[in-house]
Amino acid sequence: MSLRHGLLGLLAGEPGSGYDLTRRFEDTLGSIWPAKHPQIYGELTRLASEGLIEAEAEGPRRRKEYRITDAGLTELRRWLTDVDVDHTMRLDPVLRSLFFWLMSPAELEQHLTEEAEFYREKAQLYRGYAEAKDRGDFGDNPQTRSLRVTVEAAIRLYDSLADWAEWAKTVPPATPK
Amino acid sequence: MSLRHGLLGLLAGEPGSGYDLTRRFEDTLGSIWPAKHPQIYGELTRLASEGLIEAEAEGPRRRKEYRITDAGLTELRRWLTDVDVDHTMRLDPVLRSLFFWLMSPAELEQHLTEEAEFYREKAQLYRGYAEAKDRGDFGDNPQTRSLRVTVEAAIRLYDSLADWAEWAKTVPPATPK
DNA sequence: CATAGACATGTAAAGAGAGACATGTTGTTG
């Protein structure tokens, strides 16, 4: 249940509406923790009912801006320090690799080329963010520093996967006689 | 819904019971696609009712050994070649990094040390499998070659994460004056 | 022969997440 704490964390950074948070999730977390708006609105309602966040009066278009409460900040810190990290990965592309032997060499070649390209582009995208940050484009404060660390993970993961796909292309499919 | 095709793929390699598949998922796929037995039994029943797999008569302890049917193999191949790869990642440890600014330097230091250790051990574990395979311990056929590719992904991913955690320790937490 | 551990299969309930449906507002542009 990391969505809960993801929302809490984003709100610890700055207040926002469900709409804002949906966009922030998509922009900064899209690759590492996707979340759709129905789930976010639901979770915000639950968090508010538990007093971990609170909303001021409604704004222009029924806009409800939430901010984190002291209880919420306490819960967030508790999660960060006391709750075990969930190391679960669920990677469809890697699962598929277990079944590469069922694909023809041509199909596999094409598949791996596309995968490598996809990952390399993603890595480039995040590298762009990282460079902008390092140039000072986003200012410098503890929050943007953390974001920089997160972005670094994305770069490294996507680069690894791109390297892996390229490496996999060099593995001969059948037993060499 | 990769579990479905994961099961189909494992059964394409060799027939097995729900119990077998649960273990195989845990052993070879535990890190990249976890699945618990209730889910596996349920999915096997569904696959059987759709004719993608079939069971022979029950063995010793009500054991039902399933094998893939031609329809199942067709469906598996269709998935591998025609269905878009799902690139979704959901990584709690990376999500957490976005909120590192809420942790004290000491807490963060400890957290990152533990993370790095965890990933490095995992990488080592898979490196061990890879070396055994490369030594020829598991023989050589298309299936074990694919497994070798999958293992390589695990090694690279875990090493990246370990490197990342170590790198993160070198990032100063606050704006240097 | 008792008993423990591995083998073996399931059901039920609850939570997480995705996709479709539904509604209405504000601001910009032609």
Add this chain to the structure above:
DNA sequence: CAACAACATGTCTCTCTTTACATGTCTATG
């Protein structure tokens, strides 16, 4: 002023996944 895009919030249903509960068999060991 019409129309569209972006803003904004929700519900409902279905699927996927986990956890707890439940049951029974076979084999090796003391």
